[in-house]
Amino acid sequence: MAPKTNAGRFFEDYAVGDVITHAVPRTIKMGERALYHALYPARHALHSSDQFAQNCGLPFSPLDDLITFHTVFGKTVPDVSLNAVANLGYAEGRWHTSLWPGDTVTATSEVIGVKQNSNGKSGVVWVRTEGRNQHGELLLSYVRWVMVRKKSDGPAPETVIPDLAKVVDPADLVIPQGLDFTKYDYALAGEPHRLSDYKVGEVIDHVDGVTIEEAEHMMATRLWQNTAKVHFDATFRPDGKRLMYGGHVISLARALSFNGLANAQMIVALNGGAHANPCFAGDTVRAWSEVLDTAETSAPGVGAIRLRLVATKTAAGALRGADGKYLPDVLLDLDYWALMPTG
Template sequence: MAKTNAGRFFEDYAVGDVLTHAVPRTVSGGERALYHALYPARHALFSSDEFARSCGLPASPLDDLVTFHVVFGKTVPDVSLNAVANLGYAEGRWLHPVYPGDTLVSQSEVIGLKQNSNGKTGVVYVRTTGRNQHGTPVMDYCRWVMVRKKDPAAPAPDTVVPTLKPVLDPADLVIPEGLDFTGYDFAQAGEPHRWGDYEVGETIDHVDGVTVEEAEHMMATRLWQNTAKVHFDLTQRPEGRLIYGGHVISMARALSFNGLANAQMIVGLNAGAHANPCLAGDTIRAWSEVLDKAETAAPGVGAIRLRLVATKGGAPFDLRGEDGRYKPEVLLDLDYWALMPI
């Protein structure tokens, strides 16, 4: 009897399958330190206990994307070990802050399947929920992944494509209990720009760039226990190791500090596309567009909907060609909600 796990292939999934992912992960200040070493992350709420307490939280939570990476990483052996590419995200919500000492687990449900016309691959849709040691959901999201078939002759499953919200309604967003920006210290946060200073349609060039190195990508992918073969095994993609898409997300989010230092907490993920592959040696730059704004019930807290685009070259604010496709230099197109002081 085989004791090793070669991962699931497309024909191994069925709509309704519930996948309980190994291994529980207790997070600590070590994750914060490594996250801030890997990315130029410096949002004040995730850097200072005192700043977080001044905003009504008991202490500084771990960066929202640390939660995402840990929850996501747990799913890889069961969902995307044999993936060709991670295609998109929808209906992502951060439901409860994660603090050092919390233990996170993940579970996914298969909500859709669609075999591709080549008969060699198919798209698997899953909804994943991460919970802490108390069973409290900390985040959930949907994603869809292109997965290889082990046997191209295996029969195609019935096509089920789930209906997902293109955008989360502001009422869907969960504001952390106690969050209060009425006494927000803009000088400590790093920029004076508040919710009312941003206009829908405004674009922001985040100016800086960071070149992705093999070493940091390998460290990051191992940190999140992401075992997808394309990130480690050069025989999978001889042109180079594919950089984990979450690495690009975190790098772009960190770069967006310059111009969006007060977009403190990510609370919703509306949509996301890894438009083109990122390889070691690429220099990531980022720009944002303000898509929408909404008030919340929390004192002094507004929600701002942002498009975050990461590129490896080209002019800022240049997203698609005349054919409607993403330009080859575009790496990431992410649509998210964040919380900002009014």
């Protein structure tokens, strides 16, 4: 009789072209926003106030962009990264449609690449994931790649490494229908800085820090229905520690970036990212950003800013050592596009 429990997929269980339908559909309401804002110091006005959002041309305040990301990501974990050694990176991420209270989220992933590691004990799997709402509209799409354990010493599959864009073209950014920043209220948003105030190469120290608590991380991981063993089971790692969910660090860093980037209101693309070093309870997370590019959009008063967001346990501006490797205190290196008023 076949086993009724799911031990998760191993490297041999993936083949390029496979399409995985992820369980379980999730209806998102205002409770998720309340919990998100309780877990993270998130204060961007467009995701906090219906009145502010309506002044910007939207019907009411959409749910935080990273709620969409976490919900979709969490659905993929049992099928993609339950037996992962590490979540290695992201590319070609785009937010296509805003998430509204009452929307039901589903997700699918297509395997687009596989490569066995030289040790023969693990391999890298690339998947392109899509999250949709109850109308079949695309909410979010992105590529991520993970290192997954092998379950045997069998032969290696043929290597397929996908050719991925390093940056989402600004022309391909999806601007929410009706978004208009020509009547933008800088006082209510919290800062006066508009797109023209930011220069390529500028580094912004977000000043504040948050010490991660075990309980907060566990609540967040359960909230997003992320079942990865390394986040729950303290016996899974030799050091007896539960690894913090990388998305938890992303949301903390994004929330901390409000101080200096309060007007970077919506994330619309994820160009790339790496969880550079593990994060554990007791670590104090700080954040800094580097301006990588700016671009115009077709929406009135709306510009796009490309940012490198770095979560670290040390000073702003430090990223890599002389050997080109990430410094040991760097936790996250994230490259994304956000929407900001032009002024």
